[in-house]
Amino acid sequence: MSREAFASALLRWYESDGRRNLPWQTDRTPYRVWVSEIMLQQTQVGMAAGYYARFIARFPTVRDLGAAQLDEVLHLWSGLGYYARARNLQRAAQILVQHHRGEFPATLDEVMALPGIGRSTAGAILALSRGERHPILDGNVRRVLARYFAVDGFPGDAAVERRLWALAEECTPHSRVDEYTQGIMDLGATICTRTNPACLLCPVNPACEARRNDTQRLYPTPKSRKARPQREAWVVLARRGNKVLLERRPPSGIWGGLWGLPEFPTRQHAAQWCREHLVGSSALRPEEPLEHAFSHFDYEIKPLAVRCAGKAPALRDDDRYRWYDVEAPAAVGVPKPIATLLQRPQR
DNA sequence: AAACCGGGGGA
DNA sequence: TCCCCAGGTTT
Numbered sequence: 001m002s003r004e005a006f007a008s009a010l011l012r013w014y015e016s017d018g019r020r021n022l023p024w025q026t027d028r029t030p031y032r033v034w035v036s037e038i039m040l041q042q043t044q045v046g047m048a049a050g051y052y053a054r055f056i057a058r059f060p061t062v063r064d065l066g067a068a069q070l071d072e073v074l075h076l077w078s079g080l081g082y083y084a085r086a087r088n089l090q091r092a093a094q095i096l097v098q099h100h101r102g103e104f105p106a107t108l109d110e111v112m113a114l115p116g117i118g119r120s121t122a123g124a125i126l127a128l129s130r131g132e133r134h135p136i137l138d139g140n141v142r143r144v145l146a147r148y149f150a151v152d153g154f155p156g157d158a159a160v161e162r163r164l165w166a167l168a169e170e171c172t173p174h175s176r177v178d179e180y181t182q183g184i185m186d187l188g189a190t191i192c193t194r195t196n197p198a199c200l201l202c203p204v205n206p207a208c209e210a211r212r213n214d215t216q217r218l219y220p221t222p223k224s225r226k227a228r229p230q231r232e233a234w235v236v237l238a239r240r241g242n243k244v245l246l247e248r249r250p251p252s253g254i255w256g257g258l259w260g261l262p263e264f265p266t267r268q269h270a271a272q273w274c275r276e277h278l279v280g281s282s283a284l285r286p287e288e289p290l291e292h293a294f295s296h297f298d299y300e301i302k303p304l305a306v307r308c309a310g311k312a313p314a315l316r317d318d319d320r321y322r323w324y325d326v327e328a329p330a331a332v333g334v335p336k337p338i339a340t341l342l343q344r345p346q347r
Numbered sequence: 348a349a350a351c352c353g354g355g356g357g358a
Numbered sequence: 359t360c361c362c363c364a365g366g367t368t369t
Binding site: 037038041042082084085088115116117118119120121137138139194195222223225228293295 | 348349350351352353354355
Binding site: 079158 | 359360361362363364365366367368369
């Protein structure tokens with residue numbers, strides 16, 4: 001099976017059927033490609049476009065991002081999930097400003113040394129923005145190669161991963177690397193899809209090993225997963241006038257650095273906290289619980305509503321707490337389920 | 348209900 | 359080096 005034939009068929013297909021007008025494809029600077037790659041790690045093109053436009057409008061350059069408030073970065077990331085990626089994005093921007101004059105460094109290793117950028121993302125940045133020859137191995141490419149070369153075993157396995165990287169390297173052409181890189185990602189996203197791949201339309205179908213054996217649905221081998229445990233938390237929905245009391249979450253872990261509702265393991269803990277911090281507030285009134293499914297556990301959020309008198313609360317806005325106006329929200333990060341909860345009509 | 352995802356970080 | 363973690367959408 002010729003690696004050269006693979007690349008040339010792919011490039012021909014990219015000319016006719018590839019995607020060339022995505023928001024990050026105009027003016028492909030390393031910075032713009034970087035932001036798009038991080039967003040696309042967790043969201044498909046359709047969802048990412050709106051987030052990308054708002055993010056780039058607010059932070060047009062590495063320097064703008066590096067100088068930003070983390071709260072505002074997380075605000076523009078809210079709803080995308082994986083907030084550690086937004087934090088890494090900003091940390092890396094600060095490093096670029098402080099140590100690299102706001103430019104991306106010259107070598108793959110230096111790019112990979114930035115937080116949140118691994119081998120695949122570094123390769124994509126340098127290939128797409130500078131046309132340098134580096135392989136990538138994102139989810140799309142992994143699927144295309146696993147099928148084309150009928151690579152057995154699930155990609156989490158180290159030996160399988162090595163094999164896929166080697167194939168990715170061998171297939172990457174010596175010219176038109178940018179088009180090839182975009183093309184193989186497009187092929188995975190539009191033709192060689194996870195379920196129901198459109199093999200009849202595929203430019204490399206004659207030599208695709210999985211296709212020849214009609215086993216394309218078996219690749220890549222999915223990894224098994226255990227049942228999700230159930231977790232629950234009580235949250236205090238303290239209202240004062242039009243505002244709701246939010247607490248900043250710890251910097252790491254679930255929704256790290258975002259603003260959520262004060263959270264407690266039991267109703268008793270919540271009640272105790274209210275007695276201490278919300279002096280003079282009304283009785284706690286349970287509201288309808290909210291279910292949120294993470295990939296590794298189910299989360300049941302049980303709200304306790306409380307109304308605070310105008311002058312009573314001891315809590316003021318500071319680094320940890322803030323009274324959040326739902327009608328005129330501050331530019332801070334709020335996790336999606338919490339935002340949903342805050343939007344509920346008040347009874 | 349389950350799969351997916353690139354990289355970070357702890358064991 | 360292995361294994362778990364993160365969070366939302368798609369299927």
